[in-house]
Amino acid sequence: MSSNLTIKKYSRILARPEIPYYLIIWSTVFLSALGLTMVLSSSTVTSLQENGNAYAIFMRQFFFLGLGSFAFYWAFKVQGAVWPRIARYALSISIVILLLPFVPFLGKNVKGNRNWIEIAGFTLQPSEIAKFLLILWCALQLRRIGEYAGKKSPFRLIAPGFTVVEVLILFERDLGTALLVLIIFIGILFISGAPMKHFIGIGVCAVVIGSAFVLSSNYRVNRFAALFDPFDEKYYKFSGWQPxxxxxxxxxxxxxxxxxxxxxxxxxxxxxxxTDFIFSVIGEELGLLGTVLVLVLYAALIYSILRVALKTKDDFSRYATAGIACWFIAQVTINIGSVTSLLPVIGVTLPLISYGGSSLLANLIAIGYVLGVARRTPEISEGIKLSRMRKSSQ
Structure with missing residues (x-):
């Protein structure tokens, strides 16, 4: 009997409209803090070898966490009307920054991928910011569906922009980010109510193009082959080593x-x-309980983002928030799938935890945006006020 009362009590708490707001804040804080700690723990050997200083990588991550915190606060506090104006130029900005790695004095090749730029000693990945900008642009386009009164489908509205961004990322030979962008695009299309024929067409094209990229490189073929048994003698010392x-x-x-x-x-x-395999270090140093804690924090974050998307009445905010949820779902799934050898290794970081300044910055801006949407949603805003009143009266 008491257990039923406890369940009802907690279900009532979770049903409060302000709960997603607080869950987003605290899951982000804990994931970022854990990430900074694990970057320090996992990078000391590499940092000492590459920089002669065991704390160089940690200090760079700390710097970007501080910079990302300011960006997070700005995205949270800025007026909602600013975002559609940014979204209007988001596709153009994405194209420009994705072209930067091809500029001779800026672009940097890392393991065969030309998807990096180097500025003032910092290595940045423009495609991380492009993911968020593409989501904003898609949200703006889909908000205009009603204006066309059925004359244009969601696919026709956002497919051209997605195609341009995807082609540029593929030219950079970054298959991991290309896959992420594809999943985000599919997720946004699904939310917009696109017909099934579009998903079938996208799936066929993705399989054909993906197969062509994999079969064109022996290294990628071996990575797929090593997926089934990374300890096999044929692959262990080569493509099977990491998994x-x-x-x-x-x-x-x-x-x-x-x-x-x-x-x-x-x-x-x-x-x-x-970077890509920090989840394995978490499992080794913090055990099963540590990995479960990470999964619970991600589940709380993604669940809360989706709750905010359902609560908001603004179409632009709904599509953008749902797109961000798709982004986090895809990136967490692919990274952990690669680490546990359920998916091929394609070089995708773990959001908020892995080392990477541009990734951390993009993640924090996106989460700050979602919190801003929550703050501007009347039902959630009212719930926050009531929660503060309950605390002050105690």
Whole structure:
């Protein structure tokens, strides 16, 4: 009987309109803090080898977290009318910044991908910002569906912009980001109520183009082959090395983990331990409980973003917020799928946790935008006021 009363009590709390607002804040704070801690733990060996300073990578991440916090606050506080104005030029800005890596004195090749630029000693990835800008542009286009009175489908409204961005990313040879952008596009189309024939067409094109890119490179073919058994002698020392040692790290962590800073795999065994494979280091050092905590925090964040999307009455805000939810769902799923060898390794970071200034900055701006939408939604805003009144009266 008491357990039923407890369930009803917590269900009433979760039903409060202001709960998504607070869940977004606290899940973001905890994920960012955990990310900074794990970047410090997982990057010391690499940082010492590459920079002669064990804390260089950590300090860069700390700098971008501070910069991202200011951007987060701005995105949260800025007036809602600013975002549609930004969205009007978002596609043009995306195209310009995606062309920057092809500028000789700016562009930088990293492991065969030309998707980076270097400015004042900092390496940035323009495609991270382009993802958020593309979501804003798609939201603006879809808000105009009513104006066309059925003359234009959601697909025809946003497919041209998506195609241009996707082609530029593929020219940079960044298949991971290209896949993410495709999933975001599909998610936004689904939310807009596009007919099934469009999804079938997109799926067929994606399989054909993706297969062509994979088959054109022996390295990518071997990555797919290693997916089924990374410990196979044919792949272990080559394309199977990363997924194999990632699994070793996760398996050796047990329930409680080996302790913060005690990872063995980060000692030159697991490449990209502080970026793409940081979830494996979390599993090794913090154990199963640490990985479950990360998943719970992501679930709370994504659930809350979707709740905000459902609550808002503004079409632009709804599409943009839902697009951001699709972005986080796709990126978390692909990263953890790669780390656990359920998906091929395609170089996708873990939002808010992995090392990467441009990724962290884009994530925090997007979450700040969602919080701003929540603050401007009357039902949520009223709930926040009532919550503060309850606290002040206690």
């Amino acid at each position: 194999a040692h990632s699994i070793m790290g996760l398996a050796s962590g047990g329930l409680w983990g080996s302790g913060l800073g005690a990872s063995k795999q980060k000692w030159a065994n697991l490449a990209e331990a502080h």
